[in-house]
Amino acid sequence: MDLTDTPEEAEFRARLREWLAKTLPTLPPKPSPDDWPGRRAYDLGWQRTLHDAGYADVHWDAPPTVRLIYLEETEEAGAPYVGANFVGLLHAGPTIAAEGTAEQRARWLPPILRGEEVWCQGFSEPDAGSDLAALRTRAWRDGDDYVVSGSKIWTSHAEVADWCELLVRTDPTAPKHRGITWLALRMDTPGVTVRPLRTLAGSTEFAQVFLDEVRVPVAHRVGAEHDGWRxxxxxxxxERGTAFAGEVVACRRVLRELAREAHRNGRWDDPALRRRLGALNAEFRALWRLTQWHVSEAAATGAGVPGAAGSVFKLRYSHARQDLYDTAADVLGPDSLDLGRPWTADRLSSLSYTIAAGTSQIQHTIVAERLLGLPKGR
Known part of the structure; x- marks a missing residue:
């Protein structure tokens, strides 16, 4: 794969860089981390700005090399992250684009791109997190609706979401990887209750969602009934192959900031610390090259869907991110106990990365069985 910019890509990079330099200073101040309505408005406002400038659909419709240039330049410039609508832009939206009907794509995709609607993810359950196929939330047909009862947990940004990508069990007699259906749920539907959960870092971006005979139109099913696992x-x-791509660039920026902080506070004199920073630099450079390969592979599938090799990236990135913020704690010393300092809250959140989007144990299994062809464990 040729990693150099073509003349057209170089022109796109220069134009985007110029636009970011003019636009970012005009943005309003970021709201408080606890102000979720304010954060929703801020994140959607940024998405609308991208839309009006012609950059909103770069995650879906742009060539893979252009997509990566966009991620590089926006992260390097310190532009806002996708924020509260990361599920819509990076998970639900691409899934609907790949699997939805023409009517579903027309209904759900434009509001995501225009910064009008937020999505959350209703996958994990109290008794079905790592073993996602063990989910118990039930849905049964009643005319033109499904009636859904159960609960979901770790539902990111449910408190400000308009829609939820929801997994339900529509055939309780089928093997656990079958009989599952993928639905789009309006979060203001009667019977939906959201209870925020406070994390170790004190944030409340996760929630538990309770569903009490919630009616979801059959027309909001993506894919066939019982085909939800596929x-x-x-x-x-x-989620595993491309959604973390921008974060790799962000981690490379953090690494540079750590080196500057180590120079400032005298920790740079420690050769062991310098070796750790150098090893992390090599790790994140390799992860970025792996990201480029994954995005190119996704484009080659026709539907734009990454392959199982995304588990290799997810596995390595999860542990590299934890190593990065452990190193940050070493650079900061006693200040790493202060949640008000840069990187300290990120260190706590990094602990979740070996669990989110499938645990590292699951990723090892996927790599062993689907990539290396090893026999399935009993």
């Missing part, structure tokens, strides 16, 4: 694998492929 559709879910599409969602998880995006």
């Amino acid at each position: 559709v879910t694998l599409v969602t998880l492929s995006f």
Whole structure:
């Protein structure tokens, strides 16, 4: 794969860089981390700005090399992250684009791109997190609706979401990887209750969602009834293969900031610390090259769906991110106990990365069985 910019890509990079330099200073101040309505408005406002400038659909419709240039330049410039609508832009939206009907794509995709609607993810349950196929939330047909009862947990940004990508069990007699259906749920539907959960870092971006005989139109089903596990694998492929791409660039920026801080506070004199920073630099450079390969592979599938090799990236990135913020704690010393300092809250959140989007144990299994062809464990 040629990693140099073509003349057209170089022109796109220069134009985007110029636009970012003019636009970012005009943005309003970021709201408080606890102000979720304010954060929703801020994140959607940024998405609308991207839309009006012609950059909104770069995650879906742009060539893979252009997509990566966009991620590089926006992260390097310190532009806002996708924020509260990361599920819509990076998970649900690409899944609907790949698996939805023409009517579903027309209904759900434009509002995501225009910064009008937020999505959350209703996959994990109290008794079905790592073993996602063990989910118990039930849905049964009643005319033109499904009636859904159960609960979901770790539902990112449910408190400000308009829609939820929801997994339900529509055939309780089928083997656990079958009989699952992928639905789009309006979060203001009667019977939906959201209870925020406070994390170790004190944030409340997760929630538990309770569903009490909630009615979801059959027209809001993506894919066939009982075929939800296959559709879910599409969602998880995006989550593991490409959704973290921008974060790799962000981690490279943090690494540079750590080196500057180490120079400032005298920690740079420690040769062991310098070796750790150098090893992390090599790790994140390799992860970025792997990201480029994954995005190119996704484009080559025709539907734009990443393959199982995304698990290799997810596995390495999860542990590299933890190593990065452990190193940050070493650079900061006693200040690493202060949640008000840069990187300290990120260190706590990094602990979740070996669990989110499938645990590292699951990723090892996927790599062993689907990539290396090893026999399935009993």
